[in-house]
Structures are given as structure tokens and as C-alpha cells.
Amino acid sequence: MIWKTKTKHLKINDSSWLMGILNVTPDSFSDGGENVQLDLAVSRAQQMMAEGAKIIDIGGESTRPGAEPVSLDEELARTIPVIEALVARQPDVVISIDTSKAEVARQALLAGAEIVNDVTGLLGDENMADVCIQLGAGVCLMHMQGNPKTMQASPQYDDVVAELAGYFSARHDQLVARGMDAQCLCFDPGIGFGKTDEHNIALLKNINQLGVHDRPVLLGISRKSLFGRLLGADKIDDRIVPTVAMTLAAHQRGVRLHRVHDVMANASALKMWQLVE
Structure with missing residues (x-):
């Protein structure tokens, strides 16, 4: 399976790829404020690459439940210098920009990012799909019911697995008809984004049903609050x-x-798993 990005063809086959999270925000739910300085952000990205991350996902706006949006200028100021500095120091890096703003995506791709990771599924900004198509970006299309400020108010589904599979299939067809290369797409079920814990568990149990049109699925569950609710892991x-x-x-x-x-922990576990599977 190939996942096309702006300049690369990533082979997503038997081995798993880790996307290391680099939030350059003051308010992300688990690491807000840790990487707001440029040198610290670049060093953290390089550390994650050394530990096994093949993609670095850079975000300048928190999408935690209840998060307030930030301005375009602020998000650009947080992310673009980090992308430019990281590309300069690590020319082989694969960077994903975590944004729902088309102008942030455009500038990030021009600065050296390869992938757009959009929690709104390219629907939050009317220009986002066109930017991704024109610049040939890889796209991680996430499902979210509502928006970060309201998404956990009262999420409702008749059959969450079937509804997400249908949503991904429809978005695939819409974007391909619009001119996007199907191989540029991957899908993220958006664990915790407009879902109850019951919905999250159903999706995790049946995540193999979400890879529609032979496109890869990305799972973002790292350090999620559902572990606190289900396991008391506060x-x-x-x-x-x-x-x-x-x-x-x-x-x-x-x-x-x-x-x-936590790239090292996940990379080590996957290496051992792959040795014995």
C-alpha cells in the first residue's frame, strides 16, 4: 500500500509507522508548553526521529475538548519557523502539519511539510481541499462530530462503525471527483472527537473495517482521557x-x-511484536 505525500511515496505495508506528536502550543492536553521554544521543538522532533518516528506531526492549535481557536497569524508564527528549522537540520524528515486552516497548510507545505492532518476532514475551511490537491499533499482525514469546543456535549450514532466507514467512503469519492489522487488519502476515526467511551471502544474493536478503498488507517489514541475514565489513569x-x-x-x-x-515505548513494543508475530 502506497501513501503519496507531496514529494514521497510512503510504503505502508507490514511494518507500522509512528507519527511523533510535536505540539508547539501552550495549552495542548498533555504536553502544552513543552515545545513552544524553537530550539526545544526541533530537538524534540530529532529525538523522536532517533527513537523511531518516521513522521513528525506539528500542531500549533490545541484540539482538546473545549479548546479555544487561535488566530491565523498566531498559528503560523508557532508552526512555520519550526518546520523550516527542522527541514534545514533534517532534510529527510517527513513532516505533517496538524491544522484545519488552509493558509497554514499552504505555507507549511511550501516550507517543507509533506502531509496535512486535518481534524475537520478538510471541511473546516472551504479552501483546504483545493490547497491539498494543488500542492499534492498527503492527507490524513479525521472524523469529528461537532467541533473541539462542543464535540463532547452529546455525541449520537446509530452504528458508529458503519457511519464512520460510510463517511470515509463518501469523503474519498468526493475528493477524488474533485481531483485528489486517491493514494494521497488516509483516514483517522478520531478517537475522543465527538464520541462517548462506548463509541470509542466499538471503533477500536472494529478498526479493521474503516480502511475503505484500500486506504490506510491512522490511530491517534496516545495519552487520551478515556484511559483516565476507563482505567483511573489520571x-x-x-x-x-x-x-x-x-x-x-x-x-x-x-x-x-x-x-x-511516547515514541520509544511504542517503537520498542512494535519491534518485539513483529519479531514474534
């Missing part, structure tokens, strides 16, 4: 082991893209 460090467990469970179900904070 401290961030207590959520690392459950995250690794879900990475392995998802890998067993065919998922080959994993968006994580």
Missing part, C-alpha cells in the same frame, strides 16, 4: 502503557499508522 505517565497496548491491538487489526507522544 496522570499522563499512567497512560503510556495503555497507549502501547492499543498500538499493538490496532497493529494486529491491520493499522499501520500510529500517532503517539
Whole structure:
């Protein structure tokens, strides 16, 4: 399976790819404020690459439940210098820009990013799809019911797995008809984005049903608050082991893209899993 990005063809086959999370925000739910300085952000990205991350996902706006939006200028100021500096120091890096703003995506892609990771599924900005198509970006299209400020108010589904599979299939067809190369797409079920814990568990159990049109699925469950509710893992460090467990469970179900904070723990677990599977 090939996932096309702006200049690369990523082979998403038997081995899993880790996408290391680099939030350059003051308010992200588990690492806000840790990487707001340029040198610290670049060093953290290089550390994650050394630990096994093949993609670095850079975000300048928190999407935690209840998060307030930030201005275009602020998001650009947080992300573009980091992308430019990281590309200069690590020319082989594969960068994903985590944004729902088309202008942020455009400038990030021109600065050296390869992938657009959009929690709104390219629907939050009317220009986003055109930017991705014109610049040939890889796209991670996430499902979210509502928006970060309201998404957990009262999410409702008749059959969450079937509805997400149908949504992904429809978005695939819409974007391909608009001119996007189908191989540029991957899908993220958006665990915790407009879903109850019951919905999240159903999606995790049946995540192999979400890879429509033979496109890869990305799982972003790292350090999520559902571990606190289900396991009493209120401290961030207590959520690392459950995250690794879900990475392995998802890998067993065919998922080959994993968006994580703790790269070394997940990389080590996947290496051992692959040695014995």
C-alpha cells in the first residue's frame, strides 16, 4: 500500500509507522508548553526521529475538548519557523502539519511539510481541499462530530462503525471527483472527537473495517482521557502503557499508522511484536 505525500511515496505495508506528536502550543492536553521554544521543538522532533518516528506531526492549535481557536497569524508564527528549522537540520524528515486552516497548510507545505492532518476532514475551511490537491499533499482525514469546543456535549450514532466507514467512503469519492489522487488519502476515526467511551471502544474493536478503498488507517489514541475514565489513569505517565497496548491491538487489526507522544515505548513494543508475530 502506497501513501503519496507531496514529494514521497510512503510504503505502508507490514511494518507500522509512528507519527511523533510535536505540539508547539501552550495549552495542548498533555504536553502544552513543552515545545513552544524553537530550539526545544526541533530537538524534540530529532529525538523522536532517533527513537523511531518516521513522521513528525506539528500542531500549533490545541484540539482538546473545549479548546479555544487561535488566530491565523498566531498559528503560523508557532508552526512555520519550526518546520523550516527542522527541514534545514533534517532534510529527510517527513513532516505533517496538524491544522484545519488552509493558509497554514499552504505555507507549511511550501516550507517543507509533506502531509496535512486535518481534524475537520478538510471541511473546516472551504479552501483546504483545493490547497491539498494543488500542492499534492498527503492527507490524513479525521472524523469529528461537532467541533473541539462542543464535540463532547452529546455525541449520537446509530452504528458508529458503519457511519464512520460510510463517511470515509463518501469523503474519498468526493475528493477524488474533485481531483485528489486517491493514494494521497488516509483516514483517522478520531478517537475522543465527538464520541462517548462506548463509541470509542466499538471503533477500536472494529478498526479493521474503516480502511475503505484500500486506504490506510491512522490511530491517534496516545495519552487520551478515556484511559483516565476507563482505567483511573489520571496522570499522563499512567497512560503510556495503555497507549502501547492499543498500538499493538490496532497493529494486529491491520493499522499501520500510529500517532503517539511516547515514541520509544511504542517503537520498542512494535519491534518485539513483529519479531514474534
